[in-house]
Amino acid sequence: MLKVHGVHGSPFVRKVLITLEFKGLGYEMVTQMPFSGDEDYKKLNPLGKIPTLVDGNLTLGDSKVICRYLESAYPEVPFYPADQAEKAMADWYDDFASGPVAELAAGIFFQRFMRPRAFQQEPDEVLIANIIDKKLPPLLRYIEGQLPSEAYLFGVFSIADLTLVTPFVNASYAGYDVCSDAYPKFAALIEAVRGEPAVANILANEAKALGFG
Amino acid sequence: MLKVHGVHGSPFVRKVLITLEFKGLGYEMVTQMPFSGDEDYKKLNPLGKIPTLVDGNLTLGDSKVICRYLESAYPEVPFYPADQAEKAMADWYDDFASGPVAELAAGIFFQRFMRPRAFQQEPDEVLIANIIDKKLPPLLRYIEGQLPSEAYLFGVFSIADLTLVTPFVNASYAGYDVCSDAYPKFAALIEAVRGEPAVANILANEAKALGFG
Numbered sequence: 001m002l003k004v005h006g007v008h009g010s011p012f013v014r015k016v017l018i019t020l021e022f023k024g025l026g027y028e029m030v031t032q033m034p035f036s037g038d039e040d041y042k043k044l045n046p047l048g049k050i051p052t053l054v055d056g057n058l059t060l061g062d063s064k065v066i067c068r069y070l071e072s073a074y075p076e077v078p079f080y081p082a083d084q085a086e087k088a089m090a091d092w093y094d095d096f097a098s099g100p101v102a103e104l105a106a107g108i109f110f111q112r113f114m115r116p117r118a119f120q121q122e123p124d125e126v127l128i129a130n131i132i133d134k135k136l137p138p139l140l141r142y143i144e145g146q147l148p149s150e151a152y153l154f155g156v157f158s159i160a161d162l163t164l165v166t167p168f169v170n171a172s173y174a175g176y177d178v179c180s181d182a183y184p185k186f187a188a189l190i191e192a193v194r195g196e197p198a199v200a201n202i203l204a205n206e207a208k209a210l211g212f213g
Numbered sequence: 214m215l216k217v218h219g220v221h222g223s224p225f226v227r228k229v230l231i232t233l234e235f236k237g238l239g240y241e242m243v244t245q246m247p248f249s250g251d252e253d254y255k256k257l258n259p260l261g262k263i264p265t266l267v268d269g270n271l272t273l274g275d276s277k278v279i280c281r282y283l284e285s286a287y288p289e290v291p292f293y294p295a296d297q298a299e300k301a302m303a304d305w306y307d308d309f310a311s312g313p314v315a316e317l318a319a320g321i322f323f324q325r326f327m328r329p330r331a332f333q334q335e336p337d338e339v340l341i342a343n344i345i346d347k348k349l350p351p352l353l354r355y356i357e358g359q360l361p362s363e364a365y366l367f368g369v370f371s372i373a374d375l376t377l378v379t380p381f382v383n384a385s386y387a388g389y390d391v392c393s394d395a396y397p398k399f400a401a402l403i404e405a406v407r408g409e410p411a412v413a414n415i416l417a418n419e420a421k422a423l424g425f426g
Contacts, residue, residue, distance in 0.1 A: 042351075046309070046351065046352065046355040047309070047312075047313060057298070058298045058301060058302070060301055060302070060305050061305060061308075061309070062305060062308045062309075064308065065301065065304045065305045065308050068301070068304060069297075069301040069304070072297055072300070072301065073297060073301075084282075084285055084286060085270070085271045087285070088271060088273055088278065088281070088282040088285070088286075089271070089273070091278045091281060091282070092273050092274060092275060092278045095274075095275045095277065095278050096259070096260070096274070096275075099260075100260060138255075138259065139259065142259040
């Protein structure tokens with residue numbers, strides 16, 4: 001049985017769970033907070049990050065690495081484009097979205113969602129404004145410019161769409177939604193991805209786990 | 214003709230150039246400093262990072278994404294393990310080394326090599342000591358624990374070895390070498406990788422470009 005170490009609410013855990021759900025693969029979730037300092041967990045993942053996948057003797061960290069492995073090992077329901085150049089672009093979008101885009105979205109989520117709830121602190125609105133007004137717009141303009149006029153990047157729903165959207169689920173929990181006037185194609189993509197059955201199922205589980213459901 | 218946008222001295226550009234050299238692929242290098250603010254370059258790479266690969270109509274950022282694409286598009290001389298689990302581990306090592314490991318090595322390189330030369334500033338030795346004494350050792354212990362008793366991670370030289378070593382070429386320029394008493398297997402790996410013809414050729418070009426040659 002595949003094991004996923006992590007917790008609901010992480011954009012990276014969510015990406016892996018949706019990939020598993022999309023592929024119809026069963027798994028067991030092992031609760032693990034990120035950066036917990038747990039030395040046993042660091043034997044699985046030296047960075048203490050989540051998620052980590054365990055598949056038999058293979059232990060893999062990083063959502064990008066995990067999703068590529070799942071595609072390679074369980075190809076029956078493909079979640080990556082078949083075309084080589086499109087697959088490479090999907091890989092690029094995953095790196096782009098999991099790095100700087102996710103970091104900015106996590107900044108909004110941490111300040112407005114985590115700080116009040118977990119630390120009884122006020123959010124740093126100056127930091128949030130810097131993200132929303134200065135740092136995010138160039139990345140959102142790039143995404144908007146990459147999207148086709150309708151729906152998904154490569155025709156059908158794939159990892160490339162999911163990776164761009166998952167950080168904005170967190171931003172949305174924190175009250176930030178991508179403006180559909182400024183970024184109509186990306187706002188429509190986010191809605192389309194949220195409507196995918198595999199996504200809706202995992203988001204429903206997540207809402208329960210986070211106490212919204 | 215493949216085009217690589219970047220400059221010598223970046224651990225990530227080096228990784229791509231060595232991959233091309235190993236595979237015997239011709240390429241043209243287009244000089245591009247990272248984070249230059251050059252708006253034309255941002256059309257190729259929205260983050261302004263280097264390297265960027267252009268192959269016909271395909272434009273890819275990020276060394277990890279580029280190397281995986283080169284393996285997929287030009288498989289004649291393989292630079293990744295053939296075994297699926299080993300390939301996934303190579304992918305994990307690439308993510309691990311290109312993220313936190315490269316960041317720490319870059320800290321040493323920036324402080325001790327770039328600051329004095331490019332900015333006529335003294336290095337921040339407190340910051341360097343924090344990297345060398347506190348932040349790097351857990352990652353070096355992890356690497357040491359992953360390595361087999363002799364030579365390469367997966368039998369023959371592969372991307373997995375190269376990605377672990379390339380950040381330490383920069384650290385070495387800055388006077389930091391991995392201690393062979395504390396980390397004998399990793400120190401031996403670094404020497405072995407440096408001795409690979411593809412690596413030695415690119416390092417010789419790099420030394421000339423950086424004014425050592």
